Amino acid sequence: MELNAIKKLMEKFANRKEQLxxxxxxxxxxxxMFCAFVPxxxxxxxxxxxxxxxxxxxxxxxxxxxDLPRNLCPLxxxxxxxxxxxxxxYFEAADVVIGETTCDGKKKMFELLERMVxxxxxxxxxxxxxxxxxxxxxxxxxxxxxxEKETGNKIDEEKLKESVEKVNKMRKLFYxxxxxxxxxxxxxxxxxxxxxxxxxxxxxxxxxxxxxEELVKELEEKVKKGEGYEGKRILVSGCPMVAxxxxxxxxxxxxxxxxxGEESCTGTRFFExxxxxxxxxxxxxxxxxxxxxxxxxxxxxxxxxxxxxxxLNADGVVYYTLQYCHTFNVEGARVEEELxxxxxxxxRIETDYSESDKEQLKTRLEAFIEMI
Amino acid sequence: MELNAIKKLMEKFANRKEQLxxxxxxxxxxxxMFCAFVPxxxxxxxxxxxxxxxxxxxxxxxxxxxDLPRNLCPLxxxxxxxxxxxxxxYFEAADVVIGETTCDGKKKMFELLERMVxxxxxxxxxxxxxxxxxxxxxxxxxxxxxxEKETGNKIDEEKLKESVEKVNKMRKLFYxxxxxxxxxxxxxxxxxxxxxxxxxxxxxxxxxxxxxEELVKELEEKVKKGEGYEGKRILVSGCPMVAxxxxxxxxxxxxxxxxxGEESCTGTRFFExxxxxxxxxxxxxxxxxxxxxxxxxxxxxxxxxxxxxxxLNADGVVYYTLQYCHTFNVEGARVEEELxxxxxxxxRIETDYSESDKEQLKTRLEAFIEMI
Numbered sequence: 001m002e003l004n005a006i007k008k009l010m011e012k013f014a015n016r017k018e019q020l021x022x023x024x025x026x027x028x029x030x031x032x033m034f035c036a037f038v039p040x041x042x043x044x045x046x047x048x049x050x051x052x053x054x055x056x057x058x059x060x061x062x063x064x065x066x067d068l069p070r071n072l073c074p075l076x077x078x079x080x081x082x083x084x085x086x087x088x089x090y091f092e093a094a095d096v097v098i099g100e101t102t103c104d105g106k107k108k109m110f111e112l113l114e115r116m117v118x119x120x121x122x123x124x125x126x127x128x129x130x131x132x133x134x135x136x137x138x139x140x141x142x143x144x145x146x147x148e149k150e151t152g153n154k155i156d157e158e159k160l161k162e163s164v165e166k167v168n169k170m171r172k173l174f175y176x177x178x179x180x181x182x183x184x185x186x187x188x189x190x191x192x193x194x195x196x197x198x199x200x201x202x203x204x205x206x207x208x209x210x211x212x213e214e215l216v217k218e219l220e221e222k223v224k225k226g227e228g229y230e231g232k233r234i235l236v237s238g239c240p241m242v243a244x245x246x247x248x249x250x251x252x253x254x255x256x257x258x259x260x261g262e263e264s265c266t267g268t269r270f271f272e273x274x275x276x277x278x279x280x281x282x283x284x285x286x287x288x289x290x291x292x293x294x295x296x297x298x299x300x301x302x303x304x305x306x307x308x309x310x311x312l313n314a315d316g317v318v319y320y321t322l323q324y325c326h327t328f329n330v331e332g333a334r335v336e337e338e339l340x341x342x343x344x345x346x347x348r349i350e351t352d353y354s355e356s357d358k359e360q361l362k363t364r365l366e367a368f369i370e371m372i
Numbered sequence: 373m374e375l376n377a378i379k380k381l382m383e384k385f386a387n388r389k390e391q392l393x394x395x396x397x398x399x400x401x402x403x404x405m406f407c408a409f410v411p412x413x414x415x416x417x418x419x420x421x422x423x424x425x426x427x428x429x430x431x432x433x434x435x436x437x438x439d440l441p442r443n444l445c446p447l448x449x450x451x452x453x454x455x456x457x458x459x460x461x462y463f464e465a466a467d468v469v470i471g472e473t474t475c476d477g478k479k480k481m482f483e484l485l486e487r488m489v490x491x492x493x494x495x496x497x498x499x500x501x502x503x504x505x506x507x508x509x510x511x512x513x514x515x516x517x518x519x520e521k522e523t524g525n526k527i528d529e530e531k532l533k534e535s536v537e538k539v540n541k542m543r544k545l546f547y548x549x550x551x552x553x554x555x556x557x558x559x560x561x562x563x564x565x566x567x568x569x570x571x572x573x574x575x576x577x578x579x580x581x582x583x584x585e586e587l588v589k590e591l592e593e594k595v596k597k598g599e600g601y602e603g604k605r606i607l608v609s610g611c612p613m614v615a616x617x618x619x620x621x622x623x624x625x626x627x628x629x630x631x632x633g634e635e636s637c638t639g640t641r642f643f644e645x646x647x648x649x650x651x652x653x654x655x656x657x658x659x660x661x662x663x664x665x666x667x668x669x670x671x672x673x674x675x676x677x678x679x680x681x682x683x684l685n686a687d688g689v690v691y692y693t694l695q696y697c698h699t700f701n702v703e704g705a706r707v708e709e710e711l712x713x714x715x716x717x718x719x720r721i722e723t724d725y726s727e728s729d730k731e732q733l734k735t736r737l738e739a740f741i742e743m744i
Contacts, residue, residue, distance in 0.1 A: 068705070069701045069704075069722070071695070071696055071701075072698060072702070101498050103698075104476045104666065104699045105698040107498065107668055108668075108698060108699055108703055111668070112705060112706070123497065123504060123668070126479065126495060127495045129510070131506060131510045134503060134506075135503040135504060138503045139503075296473060296482070323443070324696065326444060326475075326477040326480060326696075326698070327476045327480055329441045330440060330441060332441075333440070333484060334483060334484070350441070
């Protein structure tokens with residue numbers, strides 16, 4: 001039942017480091033990023049490479065805790081630790097790292113990180129007032145100027161149109177993937193879909209598109225034949241699960257669930273909404289729509305979760321928070337309440353990257369899945 | 373050695389609830405606030421009352437934890453709990469509560485709080501770019517409009533000039549207080565100074581000014597006579613210590629230190645920088661100067677701490693973080709580093725409102741004070 005596209009994904013990933021350094025040798029600039037808010041269209045339009053940064057492993061947490069408080073989200077600590085330990089090839093390849101003021105922990109961590117790597121930090125507003133939109137357009141403009149300066153390449157209309165089309169194409173394929181996952185049985189395991197999102201931040205976008213095209217074909221075949229995975233259908237909703245961090249999805253699928261969607265930065269927040277106009281304003285508009293928990297009055301997110309449960313025929317929601325992530329954690333109360341109103345079963349999990357709570361989580365998830 | 377002004381402060385505070393409700397009965401509107409970022413000049417200019425909200429007690433934490441995560445800052449939980457328990461007279465008196473997006477935890481807590489009380493949330497930018505300044509001016513304008521609508525009173529030039537003068541007058545008195553505290557021996561105990569800042573958020577501003585004027589005179593007398601408090605001179609730097617929360621200052625003074633200054637929202641961040649022009653722009657400018665740890669690249673704060681140590685003849689710095697406050701906690705690393713470079717002793721304390729760590733903190737502070 002193994003999918004060829006997933007096999008190819010793993011191969012491309014295994015080869016990515018070498019490929020990236022080759023691209024770099026050929027003169028391409030590399031821009032590292034932490035977050036779904038970075039408009040990769042601008043990087044691609046300058047003939048440069050956007051690449052996600054490592055931050056999903058517990059191994060680099062202790063070295064980070066030499067500088068950062070212990071009670072900070074594991075993703076922030078892990079990322080910082082990777083740079084400090086020089087153990088992430090993407091971090092090491094990055095000419096500039098692009099950050100954004102999505103959350104307190106990350107924002108302040110950048111002040112320490114920028115001693116080790118050249119950084120450009122975008123100011124993200126938390127409301128969607130007219131002035132806030134203007135500010136964000138300005139931030140996107142400044143990013144464009146920085147990329148142009150760094151690469152020496154002018155981002156003209158034509159180049160931007162091309163890159164917008166390419167990224168939209170990838171997004172449409174992810175939409176298609178979600179449509180296919182809505183089938184019963186669902187044609188792909190959650191763990192494979194998660195890896196696809198995780199590696200989409202790391203791979204060359206042309207490779208990601210190629211893999212997605214093949215995957216969609218394979219899954220269409222499986223759906224036609226009625227092949228796939230049965231089990232309680234779970235939507236995972238919450239914090240990003242970056243490469244290396246597969247804990248929750250693995251646990252859910254170990255205890256008889258099957259993850260059919262991810263309302264996550266490694267999921268819907270990565271691909272939902274196309275860029276409508278290939279302009280700075282059009283790009284700014286699309287990215288400001290991302291319903292991140294950092295937004296004040298983030299009702300779109302709650303509507304999104306409810307919609308996804310329906311569209312994906314999910315039986316329940318696992319609300320996933322990384323420890324000490326205040327935004328997703330506090331928002332969880334409202335999400336839980338709204339889902340319960342609709343009769344949608346939900347369990348809230350808060351965890352870090354360690355192994356210590358795995359047995360306890362497994363027991364809780366098992367009980368949840370039996371109950372629904 | 374008791375100061376008359378401090379006696380009067382305690383009396384005024386004891387009477388404040390009654391006075392506030394009387395002012396309210398007379399038709400004055402009450403605007404509650406959490407933070408030093410709220411421009412009280414606008415509230416006063418509309419003949420209304422700005423009042424700080426309770427949030428310094430552990431008692432209301434458990435009721436808050438019914439809705440909020442446990443690992444959230446005690447100030448946020450305590451405030452929310454006070455409203456939920458209806459046990460804060462200022463919260464109950466408030467017609468509108470003014471919040472701001474200073475930190476993740478507070479910002480998201482407001483989404484739950486606004487079910488219990490009418491709220492107006494200001495969007496605070498985290499950088500000081502031109503667009504960010506424009507955004508903030510707009511937010512100050514919107515606040516003015518909301519206050520005018522709520523009170524039915526127009527905030528005209530004349531009224532604004534008056535209120536700006538009044539608040540500046542209070543600020544100058546606090547500057548004077550700091551000058552006097554710089555003396556050796558220092559003429560006022562830290563715990564008394566702290567209460568002054570705490571109650572300045574709660575009292576009628578005319579009462580605060582009256583108390584400050586009397587206090588300055590009394591302290592001038594004491595300085596002339598060379599009277600005051602000896603001991604290792606400590607600058608407390610970090611998170612706000614709102615009314616009810618006197619833990620750290622008390623502990624420092626119990627073990628032989630004397631607090632000579634507070635680089636805090638209940639301290640310098642409350643009074644430093646005057647409003648230069650009595651206009652919306654002038655007000656916006658003053659408030660955006662507040663070196664809160666929520667700012668990205670908050671170097672002014674570090675410079676401020678170093679300057680305060682010198683001006684106040686401090687022997688060391690107690691860096692105070694409320695548990696899970698990411699901004700002050702992460703910034704602490706840089707503060708510590710910069711102070712050590714200058715040979716200024718510093719100890720970092722992270723704590724909550726409980727009693728459980730008191731003995732341990734006392735031992736640490738005792739050792740620190742002996743060492744310096």
